[in-house]
Amino acid sequence: MSNSPFSGEAVRRIDPVDVDRYYRQGFWRDRTMLDDFLEQAERHPDKAAIVTYSPDHPVPRTVTYGQLAAWVDRIAAKLLELGIERDDVVSVQLPNGWEFAAVTLAAMRVGAVVNPLVSIFRHHELSFMLSKAESKLLFVPSAFRGFDHAALAEQLVEELPSLRQAIVAGDAVPEGMLSFERDVLGTPARSSPTPEVLGSLGRRPDEVISVMYTSGTTGEPKGTLHTCNTMWSNGRPLFRELHIGGDDVCFMASTMGHLTGFLWGMLYPLSLGSKVVLQEVWDADGFIELFDTEGVTWTLSATPFVLDSAAAVQRNPKPLATFRYFVCGGAPIPPHAAVAADEVLGTALVPLWGCSESGIITIGRPDDPLEVVTTGDGRPTDIMELRVVDDALDPVGVGQEGRLQVRGPSLFIGYLHRLDLYRENETPDGWFDTGDLGRLRPDGGVRITGRSKDIIIRGGENIPVVEVENALLEHPAVAEVAVVGYADERLGEKGCAVVVPTGEPPTLEELTAHLSRKGMAIQYWPERIKVLDAMPRTPAGKIQKFVLRSLLAEEVGATVFPTIPKA
Secondary structure, eight states: OOOOTTSGGGSOOOOHHHHHHHHHTTSSOSSOHHHHHHHHHHHOTTSEEEEEEETTEEEEEEEEHHHHHHHHHHHHHHHHHTTOOTTOEEEEOOOSSHHHHHHHHHHHHTTOEEEEOOTTOOHHHHHHHHHHHTOSEEEEESOBTTBOHHHHHHHHHHHOTTOOEEEEESSOOOTTSEEIIIIIISSOOSSOOOHHHHHHHSOOTTSEEEEEEOOOSSSSOOEEEEEHHHHHHHHHHHHHHTTOOTTSEEEEOSOTTSHIIIIIIIIHHHHHTOEEEEESSOOHHHHHHTHHHHOOOEEEEOHHHHHHHHHHHHHSOOOOTTOOEEEEOSSOOOHHHHHHIIIIIOSEEEEEEEETTTEEEEEOOTTOOHHHHHHOOOEEOSSSEEEEEOTTSOBOOTTOOEEEEEESTTOOOOBTTOHHHHHHTBOTTSOEEEEEEEEEOTTSOEEEEEETTTOEEETTEEEOHHHHHHHHHTSTTEEEEEEEEEEETTTEEEEEEEEEESSSOOOHHHHHHHHHHTTOOGGGSOSEEEEOSSOOBOTTSOBOHHHHHHHHHHHHTOOOOOOOOOO
């Protein structure tokens, strides 16, 4: 029996009949995305692989496929010299750039498991995540966006028994710590393994390749475990449905420490031989300016990136001739974002819905009319099965809200050291409860209506949170809004509109008058308003409603909020 946290009894068992079917249907393969990348590097060594735009570098940095492959092998040799073995965890908290990709691929090359981390994580998050993953090695920048990551890494090495050392990228490397540039790139390993040796060590298609912590919209992060096959499968619908290939140019501003940047902005494009254009720090004006040079054809991000990009074009009007798709996920798309993409950016806004546990579950089509884009979240792919059920697990009809459950080849194989949490959300016949609520549309699409733990039940009446939020977004004084519940002795819960204003904050009376003009039932109106300068968000751009609930609980003197019981 294996003691590895990445195999055996530590992960969910997949029925061998399903495994065989996934291979036969082409949803799984006998190769990895690392194999794909190495093949692309051999075929097109002089082709640009990654172009990085950084505030600290006036000229973008370009690395070719051949150069990147050489760096991958040099880093892999150094990892072996440092004692990294198969199933060891290597954590990476670097900014977007070729270095993140090279370390990731090198870790996979020597059979290690990659733990991507977003740059905003600090001691509280990192001590938990690194300890849970028993990370052996941590890569960090010396500093990024004004924060001293090297000092924190030094502290974590002292505190965490499993963390042997940290490697620091950048100029200011504390004495006694390893420098990425000097000790890894600049000093070859004492022994350089042959490609055959590295090939024998690399992660296999059905082995875990990553520990990626969930975004944490509801509380404590959980480490999702994906094999190369489950990850390849959950990223595939975007490239297949939109016919994206090696001649396309991907732009990615979302962090590689999250699934969005890690898979769709790094692993998958590099496996196809695409050029990837990265920004270390999101800059909408810079994004618009680089089109002439880089020929970007598509990007994937959240709604705020769409609106920022449209505002940049309005400030500096110019045609984005190569731009084909702005793929948008993380939250339902408000109407004004779809209009901005169409009329200002001149590109198709493509909605998708998914989660860290299964990647893309539904995706829109480029020729969908605006009405479909703004009232739906795409249609199911043929890769994952999807159903909408009530609390008794009985399917609900078209137009009825229910729990969204999935199963299929893209589904992760468990949470690190918490297989019990997976089983809590699994039905006896293998469906996984995503935690999202939604309804089927007459056209076969899906509309996400909220989270099962976010639902507000006011006097026995379910409030359609997303519909209320979309209606409030049409008020001119509202830039962003989240409707969350707070405890009420008589009704159980009431709704509060948490608002980021465009200027002068609106009053509750102004918001409810707006909803009245929209014809919305009075029972759905928020009965409280809270104004913030900015929403608490996950690295993927999702609003952390559990933080908002905590703020409200402190204000109204309540700490417990009703939620839907587990089925």
